[in-house]
Amino acid sequence: MRHLAQIQINPLTGDQQLQLLAQEESDGSWVMSDRLAINFTQSALAVGTLVIVKLDEHQKIESIQNATDWLLSIVKHYFSKESITPEFVLKEQQKIEAWRQEITSQSQDLTRRQLEIETRREQLEQLEKKLEQ
16 A cells, blocks of 8 residues: 655654655545654655655555655646646536436436335335234
């Protein structure tokens, strides 16, 4: 799993450590992490440097690379004036409208199912009353 981390100095030991700031989800999105610190020894990277670190399932470092180029590409792609164009906004509005319609349809379907279940329950209650008589 990939993490965005910052190289820091452990105030107790004076050793370098990686402070995990965010982690990549399986869908490619990123979420803030619980700021776990991992011991780290590599003198080639300065304290304060942001890095992308890949960890295995035991929190062992598989790879590490400077995050500068990665972060700059994100800024360029998502935050530059060229990235937020009228066409981009229109596409996003269309996505939102499609999601809204899908959610409305799902809500209507659930309401219909709920009414069917309620109707069947009432029918069963009536049938039970007839059988008791």
